[in-house]
Amino acid sequence: MSSDEEPPKRGLKGPAPEERARPEGRRNSQGIRIDPDVEAEQLPRRTTITALVSNQPGVLSEVSGLFSRRQFNIESLTVGPTQNPDWSRVTVVVEEPDPNVEQIEKQLDKLVPVIHTRELGDDAVRRELVLVKVSADNPERIHAITEMYDGRTLDAGPRTVTVELTGSERVIDDALDAFRQFDVREIARTGHTALARGETKTSIAPDRVKTDE
Amino acid sequence: MSSERAVPREERDGEQDSDPDPVTTGAESVVRALENAGVEYLFGVQGGAIMPVYDALFDSGMTHVTMAHEQGAVHAADAYGIVTGRPGICMATSGPGATNLVTGIADADMDSDPVVALTGQVPTDFVGSDAFQETDTTGVTRPITKENYFASDADSVGDTVGEAFAMAARGRQGPTLVDLPKDVTNGDTDAEPGSAETPPTYEPAETAEPAAVERASEAFADADQPVILAGGGVIKAEASEELRAFATDHEVPVVTTMPGIGAFPENHPLSLEWAGMHGTGYANMALTLTDCLFAVGTRFDDRLTGGVETFAPDAEIIHADIDPAEISKNVEAEYGLVGDAAAVIEQFDAALDESPDTDEWRAQCEEWKREYPLDYYIDEDDPLRPEFVVEAVDAATDDDTVVTTGVGQHQMWASQYWTFTEPRTWVSSHGLGAMGYGVPATIGARLAADEDQSVVCFDGDGSFLMTCQELTVAAREEMDITVFVLNNEYIGMVRQWQDGFFEGRHMASDYNWMPEFDVLAEAFGANGYRIDDYDEVEDTIEAALADDGPSVVDVHIDPQADVFPMVPSGGDNGLFALRGDHL
Ligand SMILES: Cc1ncc(C[n+]2csc(CCOP(=O)(O)OP(=O)(O)O)c2C)c(N)n1
Ligand SMILES: [Mg+2]
Numbered sequence: 155m156s157s158d159e160e161p162p163k164r165g166l167k168g169p170a171p172e173e174r175a176r177p178e179g180r181r182n183s184q185g186i187r188i189d190p191d192v193e194a195e196q197l198p199r200r201t202t203i204t205a206l207v208s209n210q211p212g213v214l215s216e217v218s219g220l221f222s223r224r225q226f227n228i229e230s231l232t233v234g235p236t237q238n239p240d241w242s243r244v245t246v247v248v249e250e251p252d253p254n255v256e257q258i259e260k261q262l263d264k265l266v267p268v269i270h271t272r273e274l275g276d277d278a279v280r281r282e283l284v285l286v287k288v289s290a291d292n293p294e295r296i297h298a299i300t301e302m303y304d305g306r307t308l309d310a311g312p313r314t315v316t317v318e319l320t321g322s323e324r325v326i327d328d329a330l331d332a333f334r335q336f337d338v339r340e341i342a343r344t345g346h347t348a349l350a351r352g353e354t355k356t357s358i359a360p361d362r363v364k365t366d367e
Numbered sequence: 368m369s370s371e372r373a374v375p376r377e378e379r380d381g382e383q384d385s386d387p388d389p390v391t392t393g394a395e396s397v398v399r400a401l402e403n404a405g406v407e408y409l410f411g412v413q414g415g416a417i418m419p420v421y422d423a424l425f426d427s428g429m430t431h432v433t434m435a436h437e438q439g440a441v442h443a444a445d446a447y448g449i450v451t452g453r454p455g456i457c458m459a460t461s462g463p464g465a466t467n468l469v470t471g472i473a474d475a476d477m478d479s480d481p482v483v484a485l486t487g488q489v490p491t492d493f494v495g496s497d498a499f500q501e502t503d504t505t506g507v508t509r510p511i512t513k514e515n516y517f518a519s520d521a522d523s524v525g526d527t528v529g530e531a532f533a534m535a536a537r538g539r540q541g542p543t544l545v546d547l548p549k550d551v552t553n554g555d556t557d558a559e560p561g562s563a564e565t566p567p568t569y570e571p572a573e574t575a576e577p578a579a580v581e582r583a584s585e586a587f588a589d590a591d592q593p594v595i596l597a598g599g600g601v602i603k604a605e606a607s608e609e610l611r612a613f614a615t616d617h618e619v620p621v622v623t624t625m626p627g628i629g630a631f632p633e634n635h636p637l638s639l640e641w642a643g644m645h646g647t648g649y650a651n652m653a654l655t656l657t658d659c660l661f662a663v664g665t666r667f668d669d670r671l672t673g674g675v676e677t678f679a680p681d682a683e684i685i686h687a688d689i690d691p692a693e694i695s696k697n698v699e700a701e702y703g704l705v706g707d708a709a710a711v712i713e714q715f716d717a718a719l720d721e722s723p724d725t726d727e728w729r730a731q732c733e734e735w736k737r738e739y740p741l742d743y744y745i746d747e748d749d750p751l752r753p754e755f756v757v758e759a760v761d762a763a764t765d766d767d768t769v770v771t772t773g774v775g776q777h778q779m780w781a782s783q784y785w786t787f788t789e790p791r792t793w794v795s796s797h798g799l800g801a802m803g804y805g806v807p808a809t810i811g812a813r814l815a816a817d818e819d820q821s822v823v824c825f826d827g828d829g830s831f832l833m834t835c836q837e838l839t840v841a842a843r844e845e846m847d848i849t850v851f852v853l854n855n856e857y858i859g860m861v862r863q864w865q866d867g868f869f870e871g872r873h874m875a876s877d878y879n880w881m882p883e884f885d886v887l888a889e890a891f892g893a894n895g896y897r898i899d900d901y902d903e904v905e906d907t908i909e910a911a912l913a914d915d916g917p918s919v920v921d922v923h924i925d926p927q928a929d930v931f932p933m934v935p936s937g938g939d940n941g942l943f944a945l946r947g948d949h950l
Contacts, residue, residue: 160744161740161742161743161744162744162946163744163746164744164927164929164946164947165929165931165944165945165946165947165949166648166739166740166741166742166743166931166932166945166946167739167740167742167945168648168738168739168740168945169738169739170945170949171941171942171943171944171949174652174941174942175652175656175941176655176941177655177656177677177679177680177941178680178681179680179681180676180677180680181675181676181677181678181680181698181699182676183675183676184675184699185667185672185675185678185695185697185698185699186699187680187699208568211517212505212509212517215506215509216509219509219510223510253695253699256695257692257695257696260691260692260694260696261692263691263692264690264691264692266514266534266566266568266569267568268568269568360570362567362570363567363568
């Protein structure tokens with residue numbers, strides 16, 4: 155195309171799209187460069203993210219707002235006090251592909267009240283608590299299943315029995331399956347909370363945010 | 368001198384307090400915190416819940432500019448922040464005052480502009496009772512602020528405002544908001560606010576990890592077709608000088624994003640101008656075919672990348688940004704360099720043992736510049752081309768002129784056909800694309816710019832109609848601004864998409880019911896001009912620019928003019944359309 159050619163009456167001059175040099179590669183929809191033959195997207199996986207946050211008004215809504223606004227899939231979110239009265243721990247179980255897990259950590263870190271964020275390893279200690287209320291039609295069997303899952307009976311009335319169970323997600327799921335043979339009236343689950351195993355620190359607060367414990 | 372007038376503090380007589388009176392109320396503490404932070408101007412609208420703060424301003428050396436609408440106040444503050452680099456301050460009452468700020472706060476959040484919003488709130492005891500003009504302002508603005516605050520007591524409110532100011536200014540800039548219940552601002556206190564500081568949990572990295580810089584620089588040195596992509600962060604970090612030195616020392620072509628316009632002089636041989644949906648053909652070709660992209664201070668917005676599948680698909684990406692969450696958010700970066708743009712460019716330069724060999728690549732870029740020029744067809748018997756008007760205003764003004772815009776086709780023509788050479792001279796609404804930004808932004812930019820700098824606005828007829836009432840402020844303050852309304856009697860960008868993607872069905876896009884803008888301008892107290900033909904362009908521009916005070920030029924342009932090049936939404940940058948039949 156010579157440069158002294160007149161531009162068209164509408165639009166601009168220049169080679170049409172099909173006449174142009176083209177790149178060889180491609181990215182996937184996550185923006186990752188890929189081998190064109192294996193256009194694999196990363197699959198979601200379930201993992202636990204823990205965040206140490208400073209206690210300020212609105213911090214929980216900031217955290218939960220982040221997940222809804224950025225469309226991250228959360229399975230559960232728990233919050234509670236820590237050894238330091240100025241801090242709380244947020245534990246989130248998410249089901250997302252790798253790049254998003256990384257984004258979640260970074261976006262959490264970006265929130266001003268968030269002191270430290272990390273993804274917990276497979277060996278982390280995780281627990282969930284669940285309350286199950288069932289009809290008291292068969293108290294002996296309810297008691298047996300409760301014992302089997304190391305549960306506790308919190309309330310046993312003439313019509314209902316309420317049981318407390320704690321455990322890993324698998325154990326809780328199994329236990330609830332077992333309880334389905336009764337007439338389950340209501341269930342309340344707390345969602346997961348977790349700590350890193352052994353000497354590994356779950357969260358590391360930088361010195362500049364340390365307060366008197 | 369009327370206290371309404373925006374007179375800089377040093378020009379006021381006898382009003383300067385060298386030894387200010389001690390603080391006695393929360394409101395005075397708010398004002399003191401702003402004074403301590405060096406604030407000169409505040410933009411706002413009065414109202415019940417914010418009245419104590421306004422009252423405390425009565426004796427302050429800071430200048431309050433009363434705006435016609437709170438949206439005007441926040442856009443003015445935003446533009447002030449863009450042009451000065453320091454947070455612009457806006458104020459509003461509770462309820463509708465605060466909700467009127469929302470568009471401008473969202474705009475500042477998208478474009479990382481430093482803005483502090485101060486909103487009145489009903490007294491603490493009434494909060495939660497659905498009291499008159501009560502809105503959950505911190506709730507509404509939480510997702511669109513960098514951080515927001517609900518002031519809890521008179522003793523700490525000054526420090527809270529100081530923190531909000533520091534947070535808006537430091538690290539990745541952005542809007543912050545402090546909600547001020549009336550009992551807090553009215554409350555007694557003698558607490559003098561300390562200096563404005565960010566909280567200890569906020570610690571942006573200054574420099575990037577040296578090992579990462581080292582690895583990235585090796586990749587860059589080995590590149591055959593490297594490109595530097597300069598985003599708005601380069602300007603925000605005052606890194607334009609470092610970028611210029613780096614690019615010219617290593618002879619690497621530079622593409623900017625739209626917010627990055629001005630980071631690198633567009634008349635420099637290495638400049639490919641800006642890329643993206645309506646970017647230049649040569650910038651989009653270079654981004655598509657580069658094998659190594661050094662991107663600084665950009666968040667890879669979809670208007671820049673088009674579909675990510677085809678964005679720089681052959682390139683290793685080195686992404687430098689102050690915000691770690693931007694690295695690999697939209698496009699995966701092989702090398703993430705988290706730090707201040709100026710510092711990282713210097714680190715990168717120091718680590719680079721050898722410049723990449725770019726002779727062939729630069730020749731290729733030059734060829735693209737010849738192949739895809741932004742030349743347009745002119746016939747003086749035809750309706751006026753908007754591109755011609757932009758070039759004529761550029762020719763009639765100095766290089767340091769500040770250009771503001773509304774949102775639409777006119778915004779694109781302004782950014783394409785104006786040759787920007789300096790940072791902080793391009794003031795626009797990018798990420799949010801908020802029509803109505805133009806006139807109030809021009810007011811904020813006027814107060815921020817040097818006195819001898821010209822400030823001009825390119826607006827659209829639709830955009831202008833959204834906030835033109837702010838001209839009353841410019842008239843009251845005798846501000847020397849010139850607004851060129853590129854009037855196509857359409858919300859033209861919508862009309863262009865209807866022609867391209869909706870079979871030309873012009874549903875609700877025909878704006879031939881507009882008032883005469885030159886007459887309207889005069890009713891507001893500004894000077895009104897009108898241009899219909901080519902032979903009026905030069906003289907009318909001269910006259911409008913020469914006027915002191917605000918002028919509006921109603922420029923009747925070709926209603927059928929379209930913006931090209933164009934990459935359709937989510938499309939392939941390398942396949943940009945040059946004409947309608949390419950779409
Ligand atoms: C507040 C707002 N409402 C609607 C839109 C959608 N929109 C984008 S561009 C555009 C056209 C703007 O018309 P005008 O200001 O006349 O500019 P032109 O495109 O004609 O130059 C519209 C309606 C928007 N960006 N902002
Ligand atoms: Mg228009």
